[in-house]
Amino acid sequence: MRAATASDYLDKMGYTHLPYVVVRHTDTDHDHVHIVAGRFDLDKGKRVPGDWDHYKAEAAARELEVEYGLPLTVSSWYKERKPPTVGMIRHERDTGQPAVKPELQDLIDDVSNQVDSLNEFVDRLEEAGVELHVKPIGETTIGLTYHFKGLYFSASQLGRAYTLNGLRTFRGIASPQDSAAVMDWWEGRQRGQESESTEPELAQVQNEEHGQPESELEPEFPTPAQPASQNQEPTGVDPALKELEVQQRQAQEDEDQKRKAQQRRQRSRQMEL
Structure with a gap:
């Protein structure tokens, strides 16, 4: 499951056709994995863009929580x-x-x-x-x-x-x-x-x-x-970036709507079981 989750995570981040290594750590109370991945897409022959990777990573993690039935957590931008x-x-x-x-x-x-x-x-x-x-x-x-x-x-x-x-x-x-x-x-x-x-x-x-x-x-x-x-x-x-912020904000809202829809479908499947 951990290997599949890591693979799905990389796909959501756009790291598809490139080498990567997944290392599991059990030396703490929190069992977790580390992912080391290249940035050069072997299929497209160019570097994978890394803009806003931190926020993409959180959005990907929220989606995986729903898809794999994991405990749901709150993204950093929603915290008080x-x-x-x-x-x-x-x-x-x-x-x-x-x-x-x-x-x-x-x-x-x-x-x-x-x-x-x-x-x-x-x-x-x-x-x-x-x-x-x-x-x-x-x-x-x-x-x-x-x-x-x-x-x-x-x-x-x-x-x-x-x-x-x-x-x-x-x-x-x-x-x-x-x-x-x-x-x-x-x-x-x-x-x-x-x-x-x-x-x-x-x-x-x-x-x-x-x-x-x-x-x-x-x-x-x-x-x-x-x-x-x-x-x-x-x-x-920076006034020049305001339009980009609006587009990114709309993209995040769209992601939130998708996540909520996935949660509803997950709950429906659980009720059917």
Whole structure:
């Protein structure tokens, strides 16, 4: 089964006509395999592209879980808080200095658990040395970017709980539901003209009639930018890549729909048995 699973995984990743080795490890409590594969397709005579391999790998793993009846897990882009990367862990180990990203996540967690409104949230962040940037992404999505210690992190890079919808859902922070109202509030705040009448109203939980929550519409892939330091993921906003992000986001949504359909078929087969 492990050999078949590894072969199916490579097929889903596009590594079809190339040499590979699968090694099983049982030296830990978690029985697992390692796959070492070439990148040159012997059939096509060219290199297999490796763009977004990390995300392709997670999508492939979710499909295999359904196909082989394995326990289902959650992809990293759906988690409330994204874990530190291997580079961050190595940086902390080698330098003894904490990575900035988890430090920012801890700070936001602490602040968001002590406030009830978006105004208070922004005020407390500024007091702690974090600058929040709010901008529209498309017609229905509001993107948040956190500036901390000279580095920029999009909300989706930190996790679902750090997006605007995530702050409402997971932290209970009141904010306008409508994207235009959010931008009106933000522009008013920027002009220094906010008052009690412009305090964000408590948002109601969005239902299916109003479409997907905004956090699910935010770009799911980190935006490449200028690397800031060894312990951070690439950040930034490149307008030239927005169209690519939209296409990748749509592709991910299509994959999610396929995965859900496969889960339904799997459950139906189990019920028949």
